Amino acid sequence: MDVHKLRELLEEAHGAQAMVHKDLFALGCWLYLNGKRTAGEKMIKQVVASIPETGNRTYLNAIKENIAGNERAWAEEIFAHLEVNELFQS
Template identity: 40%
Template structure:
């Protein structure tokens, strides 16, 4: 089963709240989105590493191992959905229009 809307909102909020000015949080959101893009383009190892790093930046691997694995284990074939669930910069979003 894929993630619920509530789970995606928790992840997106956790990323954005990494710093007061949201610069780090937005960078992490962009990294996650770019990881999805790389994976969709066939650069699977690089994509998974970017996604993994973004999720570890919010300590998802420690706070919710099940949710962390749910994303990592289901990225294949779900890159578009995952990409669209995170609030990355619009310039990043334009790279993968779905």
């Protein structure tokens, strides 16, 4: 599963503010990966909740249920700021 569609949905829903949501999603992935699962999951779910569910419910629910093991790939696919992505290199 990937988050390419989520990236597109964020850009459609939030326009110029989409980057804030993409950064928050990637930071949530980083926190989750580094053992701060509750905080990371809350950030990820908050971003997902900002997207209208109409026509996307199954996809959005799948994201919320499949965080573990996808953190690095999802952070890369969401196209967050370079500085956020660099957190995964350390």
